[in-house]
Structures are given as C-alpha cells and as structure tokens.
Amino acid sequence: MLKIDDLKVSYGGIEAVKGITFEVPERKIVTLIGANGAGKSTTLRTIAGLVKPAHGRIHLQGEDITGLSPDRIVSKGITLVPEGRRVFPDLTVLENLKIGAYLRRDSIEDDLNWVYELFPRLKERSWQAAGTLSGGEQQMLAVGRALMSRPKIIMMDEPSLGLAPLVVKGIFDIIREINRQGVTVLLIEQNANMALRIADVAYVLETGKLTLSGTGRELLANEQVKKAYLG
Amino acid sequence: MKLSKKTNVGLTVALVAVAAVVITLLDLKIIGSTYVTNIIKLSAIYALVGVSMNLVNGFTGLFSLGQAGFMAIGAYVVAMLTTDPAGRAGIYYVVPINPVLEQIQIPFPVALILGGLVAAGLAYLIGAPILRLKSDYLAIATLGFSEIIRVVLSNNELAPFTNGSLGLKNVPSFSSMWKDLGLPGNGLWLCLGIVALCIAIVVLLINSSYGRAFKAIRENEVAAEAMGINLAHHKQMSFAIGAFFAAIGGGLLAAHLTAIDPNQFKIALTYELLLIVVLGGLGSITGTVLGAFVYTAGKEWLRWCDNPLTIGGVEIPIFRSGLRMVIFSILLMVIVLFYNRGLMGTSEFSWNGIYGTLRRWIGKVTGKIRKEAKQ
Numbered sequence: 390m391l392k393i394d395d396l397k398v399s400y401g402g403i404e405a406v407k408g409i410t411f412e413v414p415e416r417k418i419v420t421l422i423g424a425n426g427a428g429k430s431t432t433l434r435t436i437a438g439l440v441k442p443a444h445g446r447i448h449l450q451g452e453d454i455t456g457l458s459p460d461r462i463v464s465k466g467i468t469l470v471p472e473g474r475r476v477f478p479d480l481t482v483l484e485n486l487k488i489g490a491y492l493r494r495d496s497i498e499d500d501l502n503w504v505y506e507l508f509p510r511l512k513e514r515s516w517q518a519a520g521t522l523s524g525g526e527q528q529m530l531a532v533g534r535a536l537m538s539r540p541k542i543i544m545m546d547e548p549s550l551g552l553a554p555l556v557v558k559g560i561f562d563i564i565r566e567i568n569r570q571g572v573t574v575l576l577i578e579q580n581a582n583m584a585l586r587i588a589d590v591a592y593v594l595e596t597g598k599l600t601l602s603g604t605g606r607e608l609l610a611n612e613q614v615k616k617a618y619l620g
Numbered sequence: 621m622k623l624s625k626k627t628n629v630g631l632t633v634a635l636v637a638v639a640a641v642v643i644t645l646l647d648l649k650i651i652g653s654t655y656v657t658n659i660i661k662l663s664a665i666y667a668l669v670g671v672s673m674n675l676v677n678g679f680t681g682l683f684s685l686g687q688a689g690f691m692a693i694g695a696y697v698v699a700m701l702t703t704d705p706a707g708r709a710g711i712y713y714v715v716p717i718n719p720v721l722e723q724i725q726i727p728f729p730v731a732l733i734l735g736g737l738v739a740a741g742l743a744y745l746i747g748a749p750i751l752r753l754k755s756d757y758l759a760i761a762t763l764g765f766s767e768i769i770r771v772v773l774s775n776n777e778l779a780p781f782t783n784g785s786l787g788l789k790n791v792p793s794f795s796s797m798w799k800d801l802g803l804p805g806n807g808l809w810l811c812l813g814i815v816a817l818c819i820a821i822v823v824l825l826i827n828s829s830y831g832r833a834f835k836a837i838r839e840n841e842v843a844a845e846a847m848g849i850n851l852a853h854h855k856q857m858s859f860a861i862g863a864f865f866a867a868i869g870g871g872l873l874a875a876h877l878t879a880i881d882p883n884q885f886k887i888a889l890t891y892e893l894l895l896i897v898v899l900g901g902l903g904s905i906t907g908t909v910l911g912a913f914v915y916t917a918g919k920e921w922l923r924w925c926d927n928p929l930t931i932g933g934v935e936i937p938i939f940r941s942g943l944r945m946v947i948f949s950i951l952l953m954v955i956v957l958f959y960n961r962g963l964m965g966t967s968e969f970s971w972n973g974i975y976g977t978l979r980r981w982i983g984k985v986t987g988k989i990r991k992e993a994k995q
Contacts, residue, residue: 437846439842439845439846458850459845459846459848459850460848460849460850462848463846463847463848464848468846468847468848469846470846471842471843471846475840475842475843475846476840476843477835477836477839477840477843477844478839478840479835479839479903479966480832480835480836480839484832484835487829487832488832488833488836488844488847488849489847491829491832491833491836491847491848491849492848531843534847535847538847538848
C-alpha cells in the first residue's frame, strides 16, 4: 500500500536516513524498531511531508506522493501521531478532535462516535481542556485526533513514550483494535518488545539503514535483536 | 452550581437593553457630555483594533506589532476619499492635490472597506516572507514594516495624495454623517454599531473551524501541521484579517478625530494597543473590549497626574506632564509580574463566571463572619 524506495533524508548536511526501502502492506501493522538517532522519526516525518527527502520516492497505492505538502498528504489518507503526543493543551478534547478532521468537508458525526467508542474516557472529558488530561489520556486523544481524518494509514511515533506499563498495554490493545477495523498501522518504537509482539512486519533500523526484516515473531526470536533491543 | 440557560439569556438581554438605552440617552445628550461620548467612541475604536491584534497575537500566536501601520492605511484611505471635494484645496494648501484624486469622493462605508482591503492585501503580500520568522524576530519585522508605512505616508513625494507630514483634516465626523442621514442623535450609534459588527465577525471567525485552526497553530505548530493545517496559508490569512480590521479601526479613528497626522501612527500607538490586549488577556475577546475601556477611561481619569499638584501648600514635584504614562508603564509591569494572564486570561465573559466569583467572595465573607462568631 505504502512503498518507500531508496529514501535518503539529510538535516543540514548530515544524512539521517541513508537509503531505505520498505513496504507497508494494506491492513497490516508494520513496525520500525531501532535505537535513538537511527532515523525512525525522520522516516515518519518525511512520509508525512514535514521534511523533504533528498533522494528516493514514496508511493501511496501506486501514486507518487514524494515532496507533497503535509496537508495534501493528510488528505490522501496518511496521518501522523507525533512524538510526545502534542495535543493542543488549551483547547477542549472535542476541539482537538475536530481539528483532526480539519481537512474534511463531510459530516464527522460518525467518526466522532467511533473515536468515543474506542476511547470512552475521551467522551467523558470532551469539555475538558486537553492540557488537564493525564499522559495516557493525552496519548489516547492524540490517536483519536489522528483517526478523525479517517486515514488509510496511521503512523505513530513512539506512542509508549513516558507512559506507565499498564497504560502502554492499553494503548497497544487499541492499536490492534484500530488495525482490526481496517486501518493500516506504521509504528515506530523503542519499546521493541511490545511493538514486535503486535507487528505483522518488522524492520530494524540502524544509523539510517535497514539491517533486518521479518515478521514480528521472527525478530522477537532473532538472537541479534534479542541482544540489542530486548535485553 | 450553574445558572440556567434561561437566566443566562435573560441577563444578556437585560444588559443589551440597558446598554442600548444608555447609548441612546448619551447620543441624544440627555445624559453625559460630549467628553464622555468621545471617550466611549475612542474606547470602542481601540477595542476593535485591540481585537484585531488579539486575533493575530492571542489566537494565532504570532507576535506581531504592526497594527499602527495598518491603522494608518485605513485612516488615510478614509481621509483622502471621503472629504468634500469643494474643500480639498484648503487641505492641500502647500502641495496642490492630485487632479484625479480631487474628483473622487466615495461614501464612508465604502472607504472603510477599501482601506481594510488595501491593508489586508499588503499584509498578505508581506506576510509571505516575514511570517517565516518566529516570536521576537517577527515582532521586529512587523514593527519595522509599520514604520515604513508611516514614513511612506508622510513622504513629500506623495504629498499630492497624502499631504505629506501635514496630515489631512475635514474628515466627515460620525455626527455629521449621522445627521446627513436625517437621524436624531450625534452618531454614537454609527461608531459603536460598526465596531460591534466587526467584533461580531471576528468572534464568528474564531469560533469557526478556521478559527480553531488558528488556535491549533498557537498551541503547537508541529501538531497543527501534522493534522494537515497549512501553516503558511493560515498565518498569512490571520495576519491579513487582523490588518483588515485594524484598518477599519484606523478609518473610524479618522472619522472620530476628523483630522489625522502621520505622527499619530507611531510605534507608541501599537504599544498602547498591546497594553490593552495584555491587560484584557491574550486570547480573550471580551477581555480586550474590557481592556480598551479600562485603558482609555483610565488614561483620561489620570489626567490630574499631568497637572501640578499642591498638597498643603507644597507642590509635589513629580506631578507634571507625562506622569500618567509612567503610571501606565508601572501598571503594565504589575500586570506582567503578578497577573500575567490579564483581566480575563483566555476565558470569555460569562454570567456563570461572575456568579461563581460572587459566590466565592460571599462565601469568603460569610466564612469569616462565622469564624468570628464562633470565637
């Protein structure tokens, strides 16, 4: 569904992503794991259009979307849950969700109900300022907000960052549920254990290059991965 | 506890009715004086420009200090195009008026909108390069741009149009325009009506999905961009809409004062507006309106500080011209230090808010009384 072809991205002369090629099949959960600075976030930001690639092409369902502006990419059906949640703190939960649907011109009522069904907690707090939510609730809101654009692919940048283990488990359950309902997921994580457990396809990214790939289960069993990422 | 919807609506209707009666009585000069109505008009005009500044600074989070320049554009368009052609030779008495301009006279509302559009167009064009700047750098760029507008308007080469540094006079006043319409009163309704209409439009804009996008940009640019909000376009639009309403405010100011002068639109005017916006609360429309009235009325009331003061035969030395501005500077510092969200913060006026505050105060007082009674 999403095809990344020999992607290279540089920040001020330093190459953060050094030519990676991978594919995100439809209705699957794909994860990129890797250490800090491996280029995971850069890859997602480039797909979302926030950063322009130096080289390589990105195709969504056969259509070249390389270098399009972020708003065009969102309207084509790719949405990013940014790292560190980044909800709009002074706006209410409902307003946050409505901004997620900003580019849509059709009725958002059904999707609002869908998000409230996935996250009943958000419904309870819909009139509360997002900044007053707990970390886990903010992450739910960030995911819900992204879903409001009714994406084909939802990309998540470290959804477990800074959350308690029990909350992380809840978030991963939701990711699986979203995927079951037909949304393709591209996930990057430092919490390799959790990510590999739910991933259909997984890639290991090391200093800007893909070094390993396989199903989540395969990588979980891989000696190298165990040593480097699972501890 | 909250007030019921019925009480809310009832209180609002009552407030509007009382305000309408008071405005009408003031306008017919049954109560108050011209001095009072003038302060009200000026406050209302400052409120509108303050709201336009708040749209850019408080709601979109762009630190822009260009409002005085955009006001100047609006004021000049109104002053150049609405005066009586017969009297124009008397205004342009040093450099004769441009013969084409001399023939053109357009109605006040058209001139207001035209001024707004010119300012908005200019803001949109310069917004493209300068809105890439952030925070204080943007403030410096907009401030500089505002000064450029003022200097261009007072330039001698443009004197056949702008009358150079002499400024323009004989602008039709609200009172004369109102009387031309054959209505009773002195035009207070005209000024307040236009201001109210413009502020209502800004409020509708802020509460629309477009306005929500502005607020999203203020809260977090990265997330807003990831949600598909085109940052450059929205910032430019916010800047241009802010300029539009600032220019309308400038046009109203020209009609209010009936004479304008390029020196009125110096940086000091932007700072006055910034004071109003910060005093009222960045991100609160009702706060800005309140701030405008408190500031303008306060500035008038503090005039006694500018005159020599003698207590018990001793003349206090600091009481001389300019002291009231010192007091305002101190006030601003106090607000920034201790009350840095302004009078209203980012919340809007609501009867529930007042009710809650009253209950808290009454609770405190009765609590104290009870405590004392126990002792």
